[in-house]
Amino acid sequence: xxxxxxxxxxxxxxSEEMTRDPKVFLMGEEVAQYNGAYKVxxxxxxxxxxxxxxxxxxxxxxxxxxxxxxxxxxxxxxxxMMTWNFGIQAFDQxxxxxxxxxxxxxxxxxxxxxxxxxxxxxxxxxxxHSQTVExxxxxxxxxxxxxxxxxxxxxxxxxxxxRDNNPVIFLESxxxxxxxxxxxxxxxxxxxxxxxxxxxxxxxTLIAWAKMVQRAMDVAAVFAEQGIECEVIDPRSLRPxxxxxxxxxxxxxxxxxxxEEAYQAASVGSWIVExxxxxxxxxxxxxxxxxxxxxxxxxxxxxLEHRVLPEVERIIPVVKxxxxxx
Amino acid sequence: MAKIIVxxxxxxxxxxxxxxxxxxxxGESIDEGxxxxxxxxxxxxxxxxxxxxxVVLKILLEPKKTAALGTPLCVIGAKGEKYNLEELLSKLxxxxxxxxxxxxxxxxxxxxxxxxxxxxxxxxxKSASTNGGRVKASPLAKKMAADKGLDLTTVQGSGPAGRIVxxxxxTANAGGRSQSMGTTNSSFAVAADxxxxxxxxxxxxxxxxxxxxxxxxxxxxTVSADMTRMNDWRTRLxxxxxxxxxxxxxxxxxxxxxxxxxxxxxAKHPSVNASWQQDSIIEFGGVHVCMAVALPTGLVTPVIRHxxxxxxxxxxxxxxxxxxxxxDGKLTNEDYLGGTFTISNLGMFGIEEFTAIIxxxxxxxxxxxxxxxxxxxxxSGDIVAKPIMKMTLSCDHRVIDGAMGAxxxxxLVEHIEEPMTML
Numbered sequence: 228x229x230x231x232x233x234x235x236x237x238x239x240x241x242s243e244e245m246t247r248d249p250k251v252f253l254m255g256e257e258v259a260q261y262n263g264a265y266k267v268x269x270x271x272x273x274x275x276x277x278x279x280x281x282x283x284x285x286x287x288x289x290x291x292x293x294x295x296x297x298x299x300x301x302x303x304x305x306x307x308m309m310t311w312n313f314g315i316q317a318f319d320q321x322x323x324x325x326x327x328x329x330x331x332x333x334x335x336x337x338x339x340x341x342x343x344x345x346x347x348x349x350x351x352x353x354x355x356h357s358q359t360v361e362x363x364x365x366x367x368x369x370x371x372x373x374x375x376x377x378x379x380x381x382x383x384x385x386x387x388x389x390r391d392n393n394p395v396i397f398l399e400s401x402x403x404x405x406x407x408x409x410x411x412x413x414x415x416x417x418x419x420x421x422x423x424x425x426x427x428x429x430x431x432t433l434i435a436w437a438k439m440v441q442r443a444m445d446v447a448a449v450f451a452e453q454g455i456e457c458e459v460i461d462p463r464s465l466r467p468x469x470x471x472x473x474x475x476x477x478x479x480x481x482x483x484x485x486x487e488e489a490y491q492a493a494s495v496g497s498w499i500v501e502x503x504x505x506x507x508x509x510x511x512x513x514x515x516x517x518x519x520x521x522x523x524x525x526x527x528x529x530x531l532e533h534r535v536l537p538e539v540e541r542i543i544p545v546v547k548x549x550x551x552x553x
Numbered sequence: 554m555a556k557i558i559v560x561x562x563x564x565x566x567x568x569x570x571x572x573x574x575x576x577x578x579x580g581e582s583i584d585e586g587x588x589x590x591x592x593x594x595x596x597x598x599x600x601x602x603x604x605x606x607x608v609v610l611k612i613l614l615e616p617k618k619t620a621a622l623g624t625p626l627c628v629i630g631a632k633g634e635k636y637n638l639e640e641l642l643s644k645l646x647x648x649x650x651x652x653x654x655x656x657x658x659x660x661x662x663x664x665x666x667x668x669x670x671x672x673x674x675x676x677x678x679k680s681a682s683t684n685g686g687r688v689k690a691s692p693l694a695k696k697m698a699a700d701k702g703l704d705l706t707t708v709q710g711s712g713p714a715g716r717i718v719x720x721x722x723x724t725a726n727a728g729g730r731s732q733s734m735g736t737t738n739s740s741f742a743v744a745a746d747x748x749x750x751x752x753x754x755x756x757x758x759x760x761x762x763x764x765x766x767x768x769x770x771x772x773x774x775t776v777s778a779d780m781t782r783m784n785d786w787r788t789r790l791x792x793x794x795x796x797x798x799x800x801x802x803x804x805x806x807x808x809x810x811x812x813x814x815x816x817x818x819x820a821k822h823p824s825v826n827a828s829w830q831q832d833s834i835i836e837f838g839g840v841h842v843c844m845a846v847a848l849p850t851g852l853v854t855p856v857i858r859h860x861x862x863x864x865x866x867x868x869x870x871x872x873x874x875x876x877x878x879x880x881d882g883k884l885t886n887e888d889y890l891g892g893t894f895t896i897s898n899l900g901m902f903g904i905e906e907f908t909a910i911i912x913x914x915x916x917x918x919x920x921x922x923x924x925x926x927x928x929x930x931x932x933s934g935d936i937v938a939k940p941i942m943k944m945t946l947s948c949d950h951r952v953i954d955g956a957m958g959a960x961x962x963x964x965l966v967e968h969i970e971e972p973m974t975m976l
């Protein structure tokens with residue numbers, strides 16, 4: 228067992244997979260000579276050389292498309308988006324080509340590739356650099372969408388994503404790269420579609436992924452002082468989604484709050500609400516509630532950014548509401 | 554602190570009321586105990602004293618408008634106080650009476666005789682519609698209530714806008730008993746008083762029989778019938794049943810025979826097979842006789858449908874089936890629906906005669922005693938021993954007059970004394 232940062236855990240996962248399989252390569256802006264904008268690929272150029280760790284031009288549409296072609300030709304590309312805000316440039320390649328190729332070619336061309344990079348708000352990066360994409364990309368048949376909230380999960384899930392024969396959207400966070408956590412020294416993989424029970428409780432289920440898992444854990448700690456036990460679930464992969472874990476928890480707690488860094492309409496959270504009300508209708512003692520971003524472009528000002536994101540002080544009253552606490 | 558005053562229950566049977574007259578206007582001050590408003594109930598117009606003091610901030614119900622119990626009447630608070638009406642209304646817990654009558658009729662009965670069967674027509678629909686009659690409860694609370702056989706209309710909701718939530722069902726289960734009327738002096742008590750929480754069946758029995766006895770002006774007609782021929786017929790029927798290889802041929806009880814005779818008599822006297830509907834009387838198109846079944850927990854009155862069209866074997870089979878279901882607690886709502894007349898029989902307990910409370914909204918009930926060997930003076934003046942059964946008909950005088958009841962009983966006695974007249 229070693230203590231690794233989240234960026235080190237992701238770097239280790241990529242290096243192990245590239246060592247294991249010569250078809251795997253990494254491409255993106257500043258991934259090679261600069262060791263990655265956020266140092267996730269630190270040391271990889273020295274280890275694997277410039278034919279497998281490739282600095283791309285500043286053209287997401289271009290190198291994402293190059294990756295799709297490489298995958299069609301039998302390689303297993305990892306395409307790093309410096310952030311997913313820039314990755315939006317590549318949505319045509321991701322949505323129209325990577326996601327659809329297997330279907331459009333009648334199964335001739337599987338696309339075993341990973342698009343990875345930080346997602347969501349970092350700190351004072353304002354409207355164009357603070358967006359989340361999981362809501363948009365879980366709506367695309369043909370894509371898998373994976374998040375993680377700690378180094379160990381990041382390691383195990385990235386390895387599985389690289390080995391998956393479908394295009395996988397792997398969402399990270401600038402705010403988490405320096406996060407430290409224990410990672411087993413022995414190699415392991417975590418299957419997609421398997422959530423993680425972060426904390427057991429019987430009074431209310433909190434569902435959160437990525438950065439929001441920590442918010443949920445902070446909220447659970449506040450309620451624990453009052454003797455109220457929140458169950459915290461991190462679904463980790465959003466497509467496929469561990470629906471049974473969610474349903475089983477709600478069958479126990481009868482109450483649910485979803486915390487997501489996203490806008491409210493047509494989000495992953497709204498999809499989970501739909502599933503829960505349909506499957507667990509008779510189990511619910513209160514409406515399923517969500518805490519989401521305020522519906523405005525992300526402000527630059529620090530205090531306003533804080534106000535827009537689902538922070539602990541905005542989550543607590545909502546949890547109280549479903550618990551019927553006045 | 555602003556407070557909402559709601560439509561009070563001023564009589565046992567009151568389910569709705571109207572403001573006859575506001576005795577205080579908006580802006581006027583009022584003390585606790587001072588008359589606030591005159592309320593028109595089903596019985597009388599009564600002044601209602603305020604249970605709060607302050608200033609009448611807002612009047613919410615105009616005079617002459619009928620409203621269910623628990624409907625907000627006005628807001629009383631401090632002079633000039635700012636209040637949020639929406640918030641006050643949402644905090645207001647819907648009183649059980651404010652929710653209208655239970656949507657489905659449950660089993661009922663009487664102290665002396667039973668009673669339960671909802672009308673084929675909607676006798677209760679008028680009061681139900683006054684406030685929509687919808688009970689707000691979370692899906693989980695509904696499921697828990699159904700599992701426990703708890704009637705949601707009897708539960709107070711603690712959630713927003715009076716929503717019944719899981720914890721309300723839990724507390725309703727644990728407590729929820731009313732204060733006992735009398736208390737015993739503990740120094741005389743041999744054992745501690747036992748407080749028995751009311752089951753839903755008991756609550757329904759209490760409610761419906763109180764309604765039956767309060768609303769229907771009862772009168773009683775008693776007759777005797779010579780059971781000689783009925784008993785002969787029964788003996789033959791049961792001998793046949795015993796010797797029959799067909800197991801579906803069931804034995805026939807005295808009650809089955811009486812049920813058949815009653816059904817045939819009702820078909821000839823539709824004015825007794827009827828119901829008071831406030832603005833009209835319904836004479837039912839079908840004869841559906843309810844039978845009282847005693848259970849350890851109370852009494853239920855499942856119905857034998859189209860009783861007058863059934864053979865005696867069919868009546869016996871149906872009665873047996875319903876009694877079995879009742880004892881196993883397996884009667885469904887369907888088994889209760891649509892009764893037009895009820896028979897209560899305590900003959901098997903040695904009761905000679907008794908009177909029963911009408912099972913509303915029916916107009917009559919027949920209380921049947923045991924068959925007693927009795928000295929009777931016959932046509933030639935001799936005293937002879939005869940098996941005599943006494944029956945008492947309780948009638949709702951709003952529907953049935955004495956002569957109508959008497960004519961029905963005359964036909965009934967004819968059918969019993971000479972079963973051939975039923976053909």
